[in-house]
Amino acid sequence: MINKIIITFDEIAKNDILDFLDKSVNDEGYIVEKKDPEQKVLTFDGEEISSEEFGGAKKGSEVFIKSDLISLMRFSKN
Numbered sequence: 001m002i003n004k005i006i007i008t009f010d011e012i013a014k015n016d017i018l019d020f021l022d023k024s025v026n027d028e029g030y031i032v033e034k035k036d037p038e039q040k041v042l043t044f045d046g047e048e049i050s051s052e053e054f055g056g057a058k059k060g061s062e063v064f065i066k067s068d069l070i071s072l073m074r075f076s077k078n
Contacts, residue, residue, distance in 0.1 A: 014054060021062075025051040031064065043071065 018024060022034045023041055029050045031041040040048045044063050055067030065071050 014051065017057075018051075018054070021057060044074065045071075 015025070018031060019034075023031050024034045024037065026032045026037055026040075029052060031049050031051055031054060033039040033041065041062075041064050043049050043066055044058075047066075049064050049066055053066040053068070055065045055072060057064050
């Protein structure tokens with residue numbers, strides 16, 4: 001039996017997590033580097049990621065994960 005952990009968080013917690021990672025959300029809703037707001041954060045697949053799509057960040061890295069099923073499945077395989 002495989003135990004799965006599902007973590008959900010509200011918008012305030014999401015912003016706190018991004019702040020902790022030195023990221024922010026630009027006017028278009030994309031996650032960007034706090035020190036360089038022109039630089040959008042990319043997923044493992046090289047896609048820009050919006051705050052709405054944000055599902056988490058891989059431990060010990062700057063790999064951001066979307067919250068859609070395909071992205072989460074790819075993450076679980078790594």
